Amino acid sequence: MGSFPNVILILALGVLQAVEGSMIQLNDNGYDGIVIAINPNVPEDEKLIQKAKEKVAEASTFLFHATSRRAYFRNVSILIPMTWTSKPGYLTPTLESYEHVRFVSSAHKFSHPFLKGIFLLIHLTPNFVLDDNWLIYGPRGKVFVHEWPCYITSLNTIEATRCSKDNTGVNRVLKCSIKSCAIRLCKINRQTGMYETKCQFIPEKSQNAKVSIMFMQSLDSVTEFCTAKTHNPDAPNLQNKMCDQRSMWEVIMDSEDFRNTSLRAGVNSPPSPTFSLLKAKEHVVCLVLDKSGSMSVNNRLSNLVEAAELYLIQIVEIGSWVGMVTFDSDVITQSNRSISGSEIVLLTDGEDNEISTRFEEVKQSGAVIHTIALGPDAARELEKLSLMTGGYRVTPKENMTDLIDAFSRITSRSGDLSQKAIQLESKSVMLNSKEWINGTVTVDSTVGNDTFFVITWTESVPRICHQDPKGKEYRNADFSINKLNSKAAHLRIPDTAEAGNWIYRLQNEHSLQTLTLTVTTRAKSPTVLPVIATVHVNQSTGHFPSPMIVHVQVSQGFLPVLGAKVTAIIETGHGSQETLALWDNGAGADTVKNDGIHSGYFRSYQENGRYSLKVLVQARNNTARLSMRSPQSCAMYVPGYVNHGEIVLNSPRPEVKDKEMEVKIEDFSRVTSGDSFIIPGVPSGPLPGKFPPAKITDLKAKSQADHILLSICFFPADHYKIRMSGNSMQLRDHFDKATQVNTSGLMPKEANFKETFEFKPETLKIQNGTKVYIAIQAVDNANLTSDISNIARARREYYPSLSSYTINVATIIVAVVGAAAIIHIF
Template identity: 25%
Template sequence: MRIIILGILILTSVLLSSDTTVATQLPITVSQNGYSGLTVAISDSISENVALIQKLKDWITAASRVLYKASKYQLYYKDVTIVLPKTWSIQSSYKKISGLKFSRAHVRIDDEENPVVGKVPYVFGQTECGKQGQYMHLTTYLLFAGELAGFGEIGDVFIHEWGHLRWGLFDEYASFEEAGLESPSAFYLDDGTWKPTRCTEEVTGRNINMFTGAPCTVTEDGIPEKDCVFIADKDSSATASLMGQQNVLKMEEFCDTDESSTGSKLRHNSQAANNQNIKCNSRSAWEVMREHDDFKGNTPGSPSFDTTPDFTIEVETDQRICLLLDISGSMQKNNRNSKMYTAASNFLLNMVADGTSVGVATFNNIGRVVHEMLTISSQSDRQQLVTSLPTTTGGTTSIGAGLLTCITALNSSSEGLEGSMIYLVTDGEESRAPYIADVQPVITTSGVIVNTLALGNESDTQLGGISRASGGQSFYYSEDEDSTVLTDAFAAAVADTSSDMLIQIESKSFSLSSTQSFEHSITIDATVGRDTILQITSSESNDIEISVTGPDQTIHTEINSTFGITTVKIPNIAQSGSYKVSVTTASNSMIPGVLNVQSKVRVPGETTARLSVWLSDDTHVYGSDSTTVVYVAVLKGMAPVLKCDVTASLEGYDASTVQLHDNGIGSDSRENDGIYSAYVFSNNFKRNGRHTLKISGQNTNNRAEILKSKEKSNTFPYYSGLTTELVGNFQRVILSSEISVTNYTATQLTDNIKPAKITTLKLKSVQLKGDKLQIILLWKAIGDDLDVGTASEYDFRISDSFSKIKQQPEQCTKLTNNVPIPKLAGSTEQYLVTIDDDSLTKYIVVRAIDDVGSKGDYSNIVSVSKLTDPSWTSEAINTVNLTETFVSGSLALAILLVMMILGLCLKVRSSKTNDQKKLINEKKNQNQKPGKRGSSNKHHYRYEYKNRNYIV
């Protein structure tokens, strides 16, 4: 694999990256034009540096000014929280909070290097147009270097990323691609010339070869050479768009519609081959933004309004958890109290991290603290908490009373309430005050996180609401014998409560009897193995025997059985490889059980494969065309794990399993970014009510690999390649938050699911053959039902009117000659088209049609015309004096400066303060001054590789 990273003066591209976790975001609200709740957190891997706090304040203050102007005086950052890791010193002015807030923060400061470029800002987890991403990632290098880092002015950089994170905007600049993936997305063919991808067209500049400095030419296929780039003029008069060339000095606005009524300064370039047009159906940034709740009901403020945010500094402390258990009379049903007791025991004995403070409370018609907060430091502490767990039931249900009881317990120390967790386990609907609604304002104000586990489908429907409002998660246990949720949900709730996180390797249900044993293999990979335990949870644990055989055939016999849990602990560091688990019983009755395997990283601080999951919506309205998207990130540190086998199973349904893909079609926004996705259709559900998805990610055939940076070149510091590295076999499981189904009916659904929109239509070649233009189109096949299966036919349309093919594609001419038959979803398709050369630009789209005639949406628009611009011909290039080209306008100096800057960006390994000094010295050596708005020294560099894995 040869993948190029480009660094070019004033040319902004992207490299997307990823981080280690995806968690429920903290809420952000808008009031009187101001954002409240924006949270910026610093990783505990970053050494203490109080100057970093001021840098963050400087960045966000500058961003608030840019945001206010760019939003037409409708939005600014009103109050912002900066969260420090618990490894930093606590000052009297800092507010103490419980637990780790980093995994829920909107902006995360972390110096763990992206495997490609390391220090490029990006947004992780952006999926659909108009949908927010998961979080923004910034490095301390970028924060201290500021404009000198080469990404633009600090306020502009932050708001560019905010557009991705908050409003679901995509980049309006080009994406460069590896030779062999023939799309010339840096340029598009229109009106006889290759035009650069830009927004707006007011952005002026020139097209050059990034290596030679010569004007661009075309290849024998008629498309621009792969090293051709557009360099925007730094003194261009363009003011839009911040999602495009925000490096231009006067850039300060977002582009608006492409209508003639929009002035040319803001008019969107809907023909440009960028992701904003492809993902957002050629809509401008403002057309997407106006539909966002942030802009509804706002009245523009005064242009002179002071947009400086109010900052609060918080510091993390050890996690505090109140375990809140339902003991009302309904808990006797289906043996729920006993099951809850076993699961809670396992949670306290094996899942909660040392250093965590835990209390236990119960509720029926009233709430009671049955064990005060206790900081866990030994196994005896864990046993003490287990002995306090309730064994009797009775009374009515007041969930509000229980929540208030936990608030009181958690508030018993000087650490404060914010960030503390309540883990609520209940089976019933509220029948007595105080109700959830009565106490929700208290929960919201306190900053306590409420995670909920609903036992059975009769539990109160408000559980999910209070979890979401507090930034927590909600889980659902169906009570089916083959469900593993009772174990999985407790593990998921504490996955991010410690920097030394517990990793769930396997979770599997089984049944056995005297004539039917349970045999299963699990893989302990080379990155984990510390504190490895295998557990069998069963109501009949005294009647079963377990044997675990390691890779070296050692039989592990360190077995402990208590509280319905049989545990095998692998001593020291578990050997990597395959372990054989055998469970038997002498009982003649069928005994159900659950196998759970968990471990920690082999060496603290090292990276390992992790899963994280989120859903497009927490409610699914049952219907013939309804879908919900499940997203699963598979990452090793910052690196995406490719070619992994990822599935999602609806808990309680044997047949309802969907395969997730990372192939860039349908539900998957980008190929090979480590985010796997799939549609869950209505026919996957069998009833109304709550459901839970269990996610499995594994590599059992040694195919999975990660992207890895090659050694940087000292000669060409602006060039770097990527290679791949096998990650070895591994397996992981994780649980999603609950999803609620409404309007279910048992009647057979009609097939109303249409094929997905094709978003990958690209021009491979264009050549003049006599009086004909011969073009080759490439795209990825989509499915019969969105991205599943195989479509039946393709419908190509062509027009010489862009507005017509955009607004009325069905009224355009249909291409019928030699149209290919669709292949399986994800396959590469190719179509040779011959059209008359009449010197007019032609526009082409395609859609897929399924076997019942359902028609997908038309694709992104590809333009083509005869190349008549002499500046792109070889003859014209030969007349150019390359020496003059390099010297003219100090281009040689500019390119050299880019090499030096980007070389520093990529090679820095020392402290960020030294990085900044080096970069400043380089600037001084070139007689340059630090860039400021209005100066001539504003730069932004573009990084890209074949499969755009990260959004910048």
């Protein structure tokens, strides 16, 4: 796996929607809590700070007018790396960290200067911040505002769809090399009636249309978002698919930030943003651990000692300052030193009715609080401490493995992935006497430094047989038994662990007991980014019977890793466990296929209270691939303009050949924990049938002679309803009144099963150019129905006349930076 250049991390407009734990808030039309963070590996350059200020100020003014005076950027913090020189004006950060960054500048090897992000990120190259050559995308502030609605939808919304139709221009196919460009007219696909794939729209330089920012933000006249009047609901793009064909302005106004926000009356321009320069300091963390009488139950205290020690020697960032406080009733503050910017790890198993009375004090402290709620009786208010300070919240079981997993969740927040502890294995098995537990742990070539194998037992030490990929064996004598906790043993691999499959075998030489194995490591090199898995749930508190959505991003740097098997293990406070397969197939809870984000709905609620989340990621048998395709930009690249009848082309965008799109990578494994969540309102006893089938989101349709062929990814259901119409909006708004399709030949399939279904419209005459819109609903055996699917369109063959190929420009000019241009028409 190759190395990656340095990056700069920027949050410019970030997460203007309500994201769980987000520090960004909209108050009185002004956004507070915006963070601009510079990656620790970026060389010191004050121009980055000044340019960032200028562009955010520019974006604030444009956002203010684009939202009809509803929003602007008020308070912005710039997080400066520890490696940069300290200056008098720099302040100490409090809750600001790289964990809260939502806009990320990617490396310059990407072909776009700003890229549609994943997991609430937008990538900006350093060149985009500093180099004016990228102004072909429009003013940077305008580009930032263009990127922002991608957060509302988490989608790429432009997909070559012109909005509005008042934007004028020509359609051409460009074939460019370094020194020349060939231009020809676009051909029309007779099967679809659409232009060929490589056809591009070249707009007139001078326009009157004001919309849309999401189409071509580079046009001077464009200052507004598409509304219901100007939006094209039939465009085959992701926005229409996922947003029920609503315009961008409708989506924005329905977001939590804007739902109850009024315009700022009597003001034509917003106040200038206030910037704070924050220089990261040394990492300071304090463990605040419960040692009350209840911690003696189920070996909680001894397990805590082992897990805390493991955190200190394996998990916490090297070079950190760590303190420890234990308590059995109250924690007494004995120092007047400020804890602002520090982290606190609070573990307790007890109730505390006074936590809520300290919320305001916690906010003012400036400390980040991570909470570990141990056992079913832990205070219900713990999660609020984490949410209000940007900390993690974890609910482990009372065994050693889950406690270690919980501490492993609390990793480095510095932005330096080479310091991040990475978990490769976490296993707990109950064995009878003389039984073995066998397995392999894959150490891939992106990791291997500071590798630890930790084995624990409940009764007596097991027989240990480990073997590295070259055949070297490690047995009991090679492990160090913890003197504080005689039921745990460590093996630290010196230098860098050998890449490949490590074989482990543990034999229980006692009566029935539980054995656990945990393996952690760090990146092999600061210049080679490790494969990591990041977990996210859509909300901290669910609402029965609505499902929770679990997302897991598997990536190396900013590139998606494909082909891995991802499984979520969700457990209640009383030990009831559910295994959930997560998919990256663009269906159901998953928005985009093959973007490295695996998603799934969780609705198997067993009880009220906390649910813990653990994720296993495995790539076996050479199935993993690294997607080399740059994350698709939410902003459209404009190939050129028509200026006074002449086509003036911009510099061509580099293309990646298909064979370079994906690269096979070696096998790997990752284990990670997600934040716990709370589900209230679950009724006691057998659950009623309140969970309708999931919405189908990947319905596709195409016309074949006088038939229509549908492609569907199924979800569990009893049967399906398919209806069609000649009008997409009528089908959306009046589905039950649309023409029904005979689905007697469509049999329910298992979840995530792809199938095609062909039918002949019985009441609709299919002619050349006819467009038919189709949608589907899944119905279960309790007659509960899913939401209406995305609306698919089928179009009968269309045979255009040759007269449709016309050209009305007299001259074609190509402007190529730094090279002579030659052009011909073919």
